[in-house]
Amino acid sequence: MSQEKHPGDDSTRQREDAPYYTNATGGWGSLKGVGRILADQRPTMGAFRTLMRQNKPGGHMCTSCAWTKPKHPHPFEFCENGAKATVWDLTRSRCGPDFFAEHSVTELRELSDHELEKAGRLTHPMRYDAATDRYVETTWDEAFQDIGARLRTLDPKTTVFYTSGRASLEASYLFALFARLYGHNNLPDSSNMCHETTSVALKKFIGVSVGTCVLDDFDHCDMIIFMGQNTGSNSPRFLHTLKSARDRGCKIVTFNPIRERGLVKFVSPQNPVQMTVTPATTISDLYLQVKPGGDVAALVGVCKHVIEQDERSGGTVIDHDFIGSHTTGFQDFMARMKQTPWDRIEQTSGLRREDLETVGDMYCKAGKTIGIYGMGLTQHVKGWLNLGMYISLLLLRGNIGRQGAGISPVRGHSNVQGQRTVGITEKPKLVPNNKLRELFGFEPPMEEGRNTTALVEGLLDGSVKGLISLGGNLVRSIPDRERAEPCWDTLDLNVQVATKLNRSHLFPGRHSWLLPCLVRAEEDRQTTGPQAVSMEDSLSMVHGSLGKRKPASPQLKSEIAIIAGIAKATLPPKPQVKWDEWTGDYALIRDLIEATYPDKFKDFNDRLYTPGGFHRGNKARERIWQTDSGKAEFTAPDTLSALGNEAPGNQMTLVTLRSNDQFNTTVYGFADRLRGLNGRDILLINPEEMARLDLTDGQVVTLECAIEDGHERVVRGLRILGYDLPDGCVAAYYPEVNPLVPVHYRDELSHTPAYKGVPVRIRAGGGAVEMRAAE
Numbered sequence: 001m002s003q004e005k006h007p008g009d010d011s012t013r014q015r016e017d018a019p020y021y022t023n024a025t026g027g028w029g030s031l032k033g034v035g036r037i038l039a040d041q042r043p044t045m046g047a048f049r050t051l052m053r054q055n056k057p058g059g060h061m062c063t064s065c066a067w068t069k070p071k072h073p074h075p076f077e078f079c080e081n082g083a084k085a086t087v088w089d090l091t092r093s094r095c096g097p098d099f100f101a102e103h104s105v106t107e108l109r110e111l112s113d114h115e116l117e118k119a120g121r122l123t124h125p126m127r128y129d130a131a132t133d134r135y136v137e138t139t140w141d142e143a144f145q146d147i148g149a150r151l152r153t154l155d156p157k158t159t160v161f162y163t164s165g166r167a168s169l170e171a172s173y174l175f176a177l178f179a180r181l182y183g184h185n186n187l188p189d190s191s192n193m194c195h196e197t198t199s200v201a202l203k204k205f206i207g208v209s210v211g212t213c214v215l216d217d218f219d220h221c222d223m224i225i226f227m228g229q230n231t232g233s234n235s236p237r238f239l240h241t242l243k244s245a246r247d248r249g250c251k252i253v254t255f256n257p258i259r260e261r262g263l264v265k266f267v268s269p270q271n272p273v274q275m276t277v278t279p280a281t282t283i284s285d286l287y288l289q290v291k292p293g294g295d296v297a298a299l300v301g302v303c304k305h306v307i308e309q310d311e312r313s314g315g316t317v318i319d320h321d322f323i324g325s326h327t328t329g330f331q332d333f334m335a336r337m338k339q340t341p342w343d344r345i346e347q348t349s350g351l352r353r354e355d356l357e358t359v360g361d362m363y364c365k366a367g368k369t370i371g372i373y374g375m376g377l378t379q380h381v382k383g384w385l386n387l388g389m390y391i392s393l394l395l396l397r398g399n400i401g402r403q404g405a406g407i408s409p410v411r412g413h414s415n416v417q418g419q420r421t422v423g424i425t426e427k428p429k430l431v432p433n434n435k436l437r438e439l440f441g442f443e444p445p446m447e448e449g450r451n452t453t454a455l456v457e458g459l460l461d462g463s464v465k466g467l468i469s470l471g472g473n474l475v476r477s478i479p480d481r482e483r484a485e486p487c488w489d490t491l492d493l494n495v496q497v498a499t500k501l502n503r504s505h506l507f508p509g510r511h512s513w514l515l516p517c518l519v520r521a522e523e524d525r526q527t528t529g530p531q532a533v534s535m536e537d538s539l540s541m542v543h544g545s546l547g548k549r550k551p552a553s554p555q556l557k558s559e560i561a562i563i564a565g566i567a568k569a570t571l572p573p574k575p576q577v578k579w580d581e582w583t584g585d586y587a588l589i590r591d592l593i594e595a596t597y598p599d600k601f602k603d604f605n606d607r608l609y610t611p612g613g614f615h616r617g618n619k620a621r622e623r624i625w626q627t628d629s630g631k632a633e634f635t636a637p638d639t640l641s642a643l644g645n646e647a648p649g650n651q652m653t654l655v656t657l658r659s660n661d662q663f664n665t666t667v668y669g670f671a672d673r674l675r676g677l678n679g680r681d682i683l684l685i686n687p688e689e690m691a692r693l694d695l696t697d698g699q700v701v702t703l704e705c706a707i708e709d710g711h712e713r714v715v716r717g718l719r720i721l722g723y724d725l726p727d728g729c730v731a732a733y734y735p736e737v738n739p740l741v742p743v744h745y746r747d748e749l750s751h752t753p754a755y756k757g758v759p760v761r762i763r764a765g766g767g768a769v770e771m772r773a774a775e
Contacts, residue, residue: 014259017687018723019676024280025232026239027267029673030080033661037084037668041091046549050086050521053548054078055237057611061535061545063089063166063520064663066411067235068215068539071612074270079236081660084668088500089519090549093120095501097137100126104133109506113476114667116501122516123553128508135505135514140557140565143513147468148569150493150511154466156183157447159493160455163189163424164471165413165664166520168533169542170589171559172415173596174582175470176423178567180431181442181577185449189424190472190664191416192452193479193753197378198409199420200750201387205633207626210417212406212618213370214539218245220404223366225359226254226284227295227390228376228756229410232262232674233660235538238410239266243281251366253359254284256376257292257655258731259724261674286358291350291726292653293380293643293757298349298356299389300640304337305360306396317364319398326623327395329634336636348640350726368404369394378409379656379756381644383747388635395632401623411538412664418536421600421616422593426451435596440576453751456480456743459487466493467509468566470559473665475504479741479753483711497562502665517559522551524558527584531558534590534608541613542601560586644745645759650693651706652685654758656734656741665735677721683762684723684731693762695720703732705740706759713740730760 014020023029053059055069055077062078064085069077078086099119105128108116125143126135151159161179163172179187191199199209206212218224218241231238243266246252254263264287265280274280290298310317323330342353349356363369371394377386391400391407399405411417423431426449433444450458456478458464467474478484488494491509497517498505505514518524524531524547532546557565564579571577582589587605594601600616607614625631643653658664659672659680671678683703690696699720705713715737725731734755745754 015724019721020259020724021261021674021676024265024267025262025674026236026269027275027280030236030269033080033673034083037087041087041093043087043090044092047087047090050090050549051076051078051083054082054086058544058546058609060521060547061414061543062086063414065235066414066417066538067237068537068541069543069613070215074240076270077237081233081236081663085663086521088666088668089521091120093118094123094552095119095121096123096553097126100135105135105506105508106133113503116503117666119501121500121552122498122514124516124555126514128512128514138513143515144565144569146511147493147495147513147566151182151466151570154492157186158464159184159466159468160186160188160450160458160464162455162467162469162472162474163187163419165190165416165419166471167419167559168415168535168545169418169422169593170533170586171470171563172419172424173422173589173593174560174563177436177440178563180436180444181440181567181571183445185426185428185445185447187424187426187449188452188455189416189419190413190477191420192751193477194375194412195378195409195416196451196750196752197383197387197747201384202391202407204384204627204749205388205391205635206400206407206620207624208618208620209420210540210618211408211538212400212621213408214541214615215241215612217370217404217406221245221250221368221370222404223251223253223362223369225369225371226252226256226263227371227373228256229372229374230256230260230262231410232260233658234374234412235410236262239283240268240270242266242283243268246281246283251362252284253362254287255290255295255298256287257289257726257729258657259287259289263287285362286355288351288355288359289724289726291348292655292729293641294349294351295377295386296382296389296637296642297345297640298351299393300337300340300637301342301345301349301351301353301356302360302363303389303393303396304340304345305357306364307334307337309360309364318396322398323395326625326632327634328629328631329636332636333392333634340640344640363393363397368402369397369399370405371407372410374410376756378747378752379754380642381745381747381754381757382639382642383752383754384749385635385637385639386642389637391632392634395634400632401621406621409538415535417538417540418542421536422597432596439592439595441574451751452478453743453746453753456484459484460743462490465491467491468495468497469504470497470563473502473504475507476502476665476735477738479738479745479755480743481735482713482739495566497559515562516553516556517562518547518551518556520545520547522547522549522556526561526586531586532608533586536616537613540616540618542616543613544608560589643757644754645707651759651761652689653729654703654737654740654760655729655731656737656755657731658734679719680733680736681717681719682721682732683718684721684725686725686727687722689727690720690722695762697722700765702763702765703730703737703740704761704763705742706761707742707745709742709744711742713742715739730762
């Protein structure tokens with residue numbers, strides 16, 4: 001039975017008539033999860049040694065999430081998902097020429113993506129042979145020469161160089177340099193599909209494209225607000241930081257449509273006493289299940305109450321000195337807050353005034369507050385407005401640019417933030433082109449390139465002719481996936497650099513190659529010896545990583561060696577461009593990064609193994625605002641919803657999910673333990689909405705996009721399951737429901753696909769849903 005939730009109630013209470021995980025996050029459940037993947041992948045003993053070095057100074061940096069690495073690590077500085085990622089990389093299974101000789105590409109399409117990855121590590125460079133519909137073994141020299149020859153025949157502006165979030169700073173820098181030397185800025189990356197809204201909106205409002213916090217801030221904050229981020233599944237090591245904050249009395253409030261167990265209860269697997277004797281840690285003091293797209297309204301409600309409290313107190317709540325010296329737009333913002341009626345706030349957010357006022361009171365009492373968020377804010381048509389309102393709330397009390405306070409997005413892949421730092425961007429204005437001219441003696445292209453949604457549009461209209469994909473699984477991860485799928489074979493060139501087989505490799509173009517690379521945990525030995533690489537985490541800390549495991553095949557090359565090999569075969573020689581030297585010694589690439597970005601990477605090589613990483617700097621943290629106005633900017637919202645299309649009547653708003661047995665599009669298994677769910681062919685909806693729409697548990701339905709633009713978008717074979725969700729919304733798994741998201745349905749400023757707020761209709765009946773999972 002659904003229970004009313006009032007201020008002061010136990011905010012972790014869950015309705016009992018829907019599935020949920022009864023235990024705390026972490027604890028024995030996490031250990032069992034790691035044990036299952038160990039049994040499944042059968043890694044070598046070296047994998048255990050890698051885990052013991054993981055996320056420690058001088059060790060191996062996890063290839064999973066981008067959460068920061070502490071100066072003083074735990075004995076086991078890895079989480080359940082980090083262990084899964086490492087073990088997945090270091091499997092004993094191999095996918096070599098014999099495998100491809102036995103299976104045509106058409107036959108491989110019949111396998112699930114989970115089965116494709118379980119074939120094991122790719123071992124040899126392969127070329128697609130259309131006559132036999134198979135990948136056949138080739139040599140590295142043949143691959144480089146053929147790819148280079150094809151690139152020379154194409155107009156550079158018709159090609160795209162895509163980067164997944166795993167590639168190191170060194171590889172990303174060279175890849176971006178290669179693209180610009182070749183003649184384009186078509187450099188989309190996985191950030192375009194998740195946190196590009198962060199890069200654009202934070203830059204607009206506070207002058208930096210990343211969060212402002214460092215790990216030490218969490219030792220000094222009095223309050224943490226979570227919005228649209230699922231720590232338990234997406235960044236579990238962060239839970240230790242939250243536990244420490246709670247232990248010293250920090251208040252935590254969570255806004256999220258789904259009651260995620262990681263932000264309810266946590267047991268530290270690092271703590272034998274808590275594992276066996278003491279109770280779990282309660283993470284959230286108050287957990288408010290905001291409607292999808294209702295975060296703007298919720299934030300308006302909190303801000304409105306703070307302003308009212310300031311007026312009652314005679315101006316002692318709001319930091320008026322900070323606002324006067326460091327911000328602009330406050331008067332318009334305040335007027336908008338006062339004008340907005342509470343009934344509209346409650347209706348749009350799905351939350352009660354009393355609850356929002358409780359949050360406002362907690363905020364007024366907190367000396368220092370940190371705002372955390374994830375893709376629940378960024379993946380909306382007005383995701384930028386979500387962030388504008390969040391920043392405005394923090395500005396009210398001067399909670400940016402001082403210890404224990406700030407805005408802190410939690411990024412996804414391990415180096416997705418760092419890639420943008422070193423030049424992976426389609427926007428030439430974000431690149432130090434004068435430095436590139438000086439260092440390499442060429443004229444960089446100044447025409448804006450393609451981001452990921454522009455890549456999809458280029459596939460659909462035929463203007464994209466060539467692709468080099470440095471990791472990732474674009475076929476599965478993009479919006480409008482089914483519309484785009486028939487277009488992949490029209491590419492003249494398709495080069496996939498990968499560690500395991502995935503569905504993107506099964507849609508070859510006219511000329512296609514599958515090039516296997518090392519994983520981060522493996523020893524990368526070049527002419528000057530073993531090489532280290534580096535990455536930047538969510539808190540802008542840069543870490544070195546040194547792999548020590550024996551490579552899965554002697555044929556494997558590093559991403560850097562592959563980039564350099566293709567570039568050398570494509571471009572005319574140039575004295576300043578030293579592909580062979582850079583491949584032989586990655587320290588030289590770090591010297592180039594330092595020379596290109598001296599303010600961020602001073603003494604890069606000397607600081608590579610700094611315990612806890614070195615901070616690359618953040619002007620907003622210093623209260624230097626590099627915005628158009630020269631100040632931090634308040635936002636006066638013109639709407640209370642971040643949705644592009646409201647869902648009236650029988651329409652619902654779709655939220656896409658990832659399970660705790662999943663990282664991005666890599667799915668390790670089909671149980672979602674932390675939500676109490678099994679299987680991925682499910683459509684979650686609350687029991688009251690089920691009754692209103694005349695649906696029953698277990699009923700098979702078809703979900704269709706409600707946006708009318710002449711294209712049918714449907715996913716069939718989903719099973720209805722009653723779950724604890726707000727009214728008006730449904731939830732289903734990414735990437736299975738990606739076909740429902742139009743490529744044009746995206747954030748207005750950043751073009752991030754609106755995966756968290758798609759208008760849909762439910763139809764009875766339907767065939768089987770695709771059960772695919774991929775890297």
